[in-house]
Each structure stands twice: as structure tokens, then as C-alpha cells.
Amino acid sequence: MTTRPRHRLLLRLAVVSGLLLLTLVAALVLGLSLGSTHAGMDAIVKTLTGRGQSDPMLQAIVWQIRFPRVLLAALVGAALSTGGLVFQALLRNPLAEPYILGISGGAAIGAIIGIILGLSRFPGVTATAFAGSMGTLVLVMTISSGQRILKKDALLLAGVMVNAFCSAVIMFLVSMTQDARLHNIIFWLMGDMSMTDLKQVGILAALLIPGFILIFCLSHAMNLLLMGREMAMSMGLQLKTIILTLLVATSFMISATVSCCGLIGFVGLVIPHLLRMLLGPDHRVLVPACILGGGAYMVFCDLLARTLPQQGEIPSGVITALIGAPLFIVLLKRANR
Amino acid sequence: MTAAVDIVQVSLTYGKKAVLKEVSFSVNRGEFFIIIGPNGSGKTSLIKSIVGIEHPQNGRIDILGRPLSDYGRKELARKVAMVPQTAPTDFPFTVTETVLMGRAPHLGLLGLESETDMKMVRQVMAFTGVTDLADRKVEHLSGGERQRTFVARAVCQSSELLLLDEPTASLDLAYQARLMDLMESLKNDRGATIVMVSHDVNLAALYADRLLLMKEGRIVRLGRPSEVLTYETLEKVYGCTVLVDQSPLGDFPRITLVPGKFNPSSGSGACPS
Secondary structure (H helix, E strand, O other): OOOOHHHHHHHHHHHHHHHHHHHHHHHHHHHHHOOOOOOOHHHHHHHHHOOOOOOHHHHHHHHHHHHHHHHHHHHHHHHHHHHHHHHHHHOOOOOOOOOOOOHHHHHHHHHHHHHHOOOOHHHHHHHHHHHHHHHHHHHHHHHHHOOOOOHHHHHHHHHHHHHHHHHHHHHHHHHHOOOOOHHHHHHHHOOOOOOOOHHHHHHHHHHHHHHHHHHHHOHHHHHHHOOOHHHHHHOOOOHHHHHHHHHHHHHHHHHHHHHHHOOOOOHHHHHHHHHHHHHOOOHHHHHHHHHHHHHHHHHHHHHHHHHOOOOOOOOHHHHHHHHHHHHHHHHHHHHHO | OOOOEEEEEEEEEEOOEEEEEEEEEEEOOOOEEEEEOOOOOOHHHHHHHHOOOOOOOEEEEEEOOEEHHHOOHHHHHHHEEEEOOOOOOOOOOEHHHHHHHOOHHHOOOOOOOOHHHHHHHHHHHHHHOOHHHOOOEHHHOOHHHHHHHHHHHHHHHOOOEEEEEOOOOOOOHHHHHHHHHHHHHHHHHHOOEEEEEOOOHHHHHHHOOEEEEEEOOEEEEEEOHHHHOOHHHHHHHHOEEEEEEEOOOOOOEEEEEEEEEEOOOOOOOOOOO
């Protein structure tokens, strides 16, 4: 009992963040090194470190194609994981996730409308995506809030229904578009990371990083929220402001990622669950852990997406769902035991 | 010395339903004040109004001599702590972490505690008898252990004014006595003001300095237990026949329910067991 918990928390935060940062860096290096163009270890090391003579072709592939892509994957994974964590804390439901609740689907509808209208990705498509996600958020909350009994299930059911409806609207919109970009839209929808450059990654980072900071600042409030509304209020939380801030910030971050690379599901379920099992329930540790760990996981999934097939690639959303859904079922089984 | 809580003409309505009707009373500092009354008489709403969760449409509430509306949320939380009727059963933190969260209104955004806070947490945990549970998770505790943990959390938050909503409802006899003794020692040793909602009139009679009896949003009686807990009053308010005599422990009224004597014409229609 003589160890000082204050230092213990900061120490824990430093150790956890350090380890996960190393994992993220390792994933990034791996993501830069591997791809459809095979190159020897030696050439890769030369290109990455910038020492000695390296192949200009390989240099272009690594720094102009792979580099923006792995950064994009890291940002998207971080945003999706943090988004899942926030929703699970706010709704006090371990199964809550922006994708499952239809928030991502709403953002996708907004984004497709933006694309059909011919808007640019930033700020046009992001803005329509944000409007779409807020719309579905309000819809899900309204449908489930009337049901006092079985509130947890009511929320999920409302989400599943809204999500199904969103999918139908998305398919409707895609079918109605007699556009050469049709293939692009469908590919983008499933989580496509291939069409990116450093400028886009930079804009996305500028949109997401304030969100990460804001959510970290509210991480202790998220701990208190788990005690329930009334107790949290009696402990001095500005409940409405905090909940609204978190919901809007998260929906915005999800919308930004959806307009960049479409619908990528289950990351927000798998990563927070895994990290919670490893690190415990404290959101002050979990928020940074989700940012770094979620980033590493997404880089890894994207690496699989572009190296698994002999030709071309699989959308990343397919990989995250293929890994995420079964893993989630296993986690759920273990949690119930 | 101003009152701990001063309530003047407070009315609260949910939609069309009036739950508090022009309620006025004061709670003195260092008093053990217990609110009793049939189900739906407005006891919980009253507690929630004092802690600023419910906002009465009319009337005035002063806390420690200042209007409630003058306090910021965090500032109020440093003075007034509440143990609500339902504590979460699935709370994933350990007992120590939970009790420490009571310090949140005194700490910064991230809730990083100092050595002094930790000392206080250990003290309160010893005082409330949860030291042995320190590293257990709240979700794995029994009902009584969990209740004491959340009481400890509230004591850590504020030892000035403590509001408890039916804290003994889920506890067995020994834990009931222990919790009431704990509240009394908080009052005596730390000068805390305790406001408690209870359904147990006998327990209330044993511990309360003063009792407030409510029915349908109004005050029926306010005074010492022997003044409030009379045969006539109880029969009128609860609508069931009771026997009131003196407790063998001393000058406390003792209430015994007489079975099969429910009187639907005079009471609320609900006969608490």
C-alpha cells in the first residue's frame, strides 16, 4: 500500500503507451516493407533508412504509395477503435459500436450523396457524411429511448434495423447512379485504402487529432459515467455537455474516416474489448491504448488486404470483418463464462 | 449557524403529475434526518432535488446557507454526496479505485490524486469496513459489500452533507445495523449531516434525530420519532393497523404491524411490510 497510485497511473500510462507505440511502429515498418512489389530485405532497409544507394523505383513505391497508405490505415484504425470505446462507455453496453449501431452506415449514405453531387472529399463529402451520421445517431437514440425495459437490447435492435435500412439506401443510391465511378464507390464502400496521398492523410490527421485529445481529456469522466447517470451527476459531472461532446466528436471522427475509406466494421469492437481484457477498465489508459493499438491493428489488416490475393487486393473492411466477427463471438463467450 | 439544508415552498411536477407540493423544512447541521413515507410520496424526488439532479419548478433550496442555484456542479459535489437507490452491479473497477473516484470533484480533469487523497481513501475504507475488499472488483461483491463501497465513495466525496436513498433496502440485519451505526459515527465523529430515505420505520425510530413523514408530495409530520410515529398518524398515512409501544432499548417508539387489518378507506392503498 506504500506505492503511490498517482505515479502508478502515470507509470502505467507510460509503459502501456510505450509498448503499443513500439507495436505501431513495427506495424508501420512492416507495412512499408511488404507489398505486391517484392524486394529484398537489404534494399528495403536501404530505402527506409535512406542510407546508401537505393532503387529509385522502390523508393517511389515505399514513400509515395505505401507511406501515405500505412499512415491512413493507422489514423483510421485509431479513430474507429476510440469511437467504439466511447460508444461502449456512453451507452454502458459492451456491444455498442458505430458500425453496428448504423452510425457508419448513415455517414456512408451522406458520403455517397456528397460524391454523387460531385463534392470534394474535404470538406464537402465529410460534411455530408457527418450530417448522415448525426441523423442516424438521433434516429437510433429516439427509437430506443422510449423502451425503458431491456434498454440495452432495444438500443442494439434499433441500431441493427437502422443499419439494415442504411445498407438498403446505400444499394439504392449505388444502383441509381449510372456512373463510370460505380466500381469505385462499391470498392470504397468496403474500405478501400489504396487511393490516397500525403495531403489527404494530413487533412484527416488534422481533423482527428483534436478529437483524440478531447476524448482523452474526458477519459476520467467516462470512468465516472459507468456508475450511472445519477451518481455521475452527483459527483459533479456536467452530464449533458459531456455526453453531447463525446457523441458529436466521435460521430465527426467516424464520418471523416468513412469519407476517406468507406465502411470498416468491427475494429471498434475488437480492439477496445481486447485492450480492456489486457489492461482493465480505466479509460485514462484505454483511450491512448486504443489510439495506438487500433492504429497498429488496422495497418496489419490493410497489409493482409493488399498482400493476400495473388493479384489486386481485397478491401480492408472485408479483412476486419473476417477477423473481427469470429473473434468477437469468442470474446463474448469468454466474457459470459 | 445556518441550516445544512433549507427548503422553502418547493414544488416539483413531472408533466402533469405533482410529486412535491409546497414542501418546506430545514435540516440542521450535524443532524441525522430520516425521511419516511409510503411508496410514491416524493421522498426520492426530494433527495434528488437537494443534490441538483431534479429541478423543482417552484420554491427555494439553500445548501449550507447558499442558494443551490449559486453552486457550480462540481462545487456542489464537494459539499453534497449521494448514494442513490440503485448502485451499478456491473461496475468493473476495484473497491479502492471506486472509493477514490469519490475524490473526483476535488481533483483535476484526469482525476490524478495526491498522497493526501490516498490517505483519506484508506482512512474512509477502514472506517466503513471495506479495507479487506480493497483489490476486489465491485462487480464481484455481494449486495452488502457493494453498498458499503458506494457509501465509502460518498464519504470520500463529502463529509459535510450525505444523502442516502434507502441504503438498507438490500442488506441483511447485521449489515443494516452496521450501516446505521456507521452513519451515526459519521455524524458524531466528523460532524456530518445525514439525510436518509428509509422504508424501515423501526430502524428510523432508533437512529433519527428527527423524522420527516411524507405522503403524496406533502409533509404530514416533522419532529422527533416519538412525535411522528404515533398510532393515529401511521394508520392514517399507511392505511394499515399498527401497534406502537416503547422499544425495550429505551425511549424509542416501536412499531409492530398487525396482520390482516388493512384499511383501504383511509390509507394510500399500499401497505408496506
